[in-house]
Amino acid sequence: MTKGNILITGASTGIGLACTEKFIDEGYTVYGSLRKQSDADRLSQEHGEHFRPLLFDVTDQDAITSEANKLTNELDGEGLKLLINNAGIAVTGPVELLDVDAFRKQYEVNLFGLIAVTKAFLPLLGAIEDCRFEPGKIINMSSIASKRAMPFMTPYSSSKAAVDSFTEGLRRELLIYGIDAVTINPGPIATPIWGKIVLNTGDDVPEVYRKILKRLMKLVDKESKDAIHANNFADRVFKTFQTHRPKTSDVVIKKKFFKYSLLNMIPVRVIDGFIKKMLKI
Known part of the structure; x- marks a missing residue:
């Protein structure tokens, strides 16, 4: 007997996979969005009926709509307890050297993809009149980078700042349905995304x-060597889901006081000076 249905985007690796396994272990059925059939086959084989793949890229509106319709029919009057918008990429490099299309790609995945998925599955979270099931929740994966923008990671940090603002406005709109929406803003998590961050330092x-x-x-x-383990972070996500009134923006990072809270007490221009000295700009 399942405790309910959870939807997680980007479920094949990293945070998405860790959350998928955590919620399955806790007795939930996880619907995970994936881009590759091979990942769908792998996770279905590993978790059986507790995992149901949804094949779509978050930038493909037609595929999102199609899978949302299929899921609505499959659930047959049931809803989603939770939507975790996790899928994302990191575009890096000096603003001066990046094409505007690089920024568009960053926002298409991290922001517009998140919006498209949210809108498509809102009815299954309870955004309908005379809803017969308990309203669900939304957790949007943001980043500490949305609050602490480092040089050369501007596309990523600005897209996550947009996610923060979108979530705040969305939460206040969804008060009419009783659907809560929050962000979790992690620092470094031990996931494959660290290996994908490449800054061009070549002769060009x-x-x-x-x-x-x-x-x-x-x-x-x-x-990256001091990153939080993905499984530990998944525990934090599950706790957020269980909490009746969780933090609306939860910064999760090791040594939080020194790496985040203390910095809030320091003038921004002083922090600029620290960065200038640290990177020898």
Whole structure:
């Protein structure tokens, strides 16, 4: 007997996979969005009837709509307890050197894809008149980068800041249905996304950037070694789901006081100076 239905986007690896396994272990049926049939087959084989694949890319509106309609028919009057918008990418590099299309790609996945999925599945969360099931919840995966924008990660951090603002407005709109929407803003999590962060430091990059980018990559490598384990983070996500009135924006990072709370007490221009000195800009 399942405790309810959960939808998680980007369920094949990293945070999405860890959350998928956590919610299945807790007795829920997880519907996970995936882009590859091979991932759908793998997870279905590993978790059996407790995992149901949904095949769509968050930038493909037709596929999202199709899968939302299929799920509505499958649930046959039941709803979703929770939507976790987790799918995302990280576009990096100096703003001066990035094409505008790189920013568009970043926002298409991290923001517009999230919006498209949310809108498509809102009825299954209870955004309908005379709803016969308990309203669900929405957890949007943001990042500490939305609050602490580092140089050369501007596309990623700005897209996550947009997710924060979107979620705040959405939560207040959905008060009429009793659907809660919050963000979780993690620092470094031990997931494959760290291996995908590549900053071009080749000869085609202007010399003014080259050494700074190399220093930043060393900093990224150092932070990745002190990252939170994905399974521990999934526990935090589950706790947020269980909490009646969770934090609307929950920053999750090791050594939080020194790496986040203390910095809130320091003027932004002073932090600029720290970054300038650290990266030798």
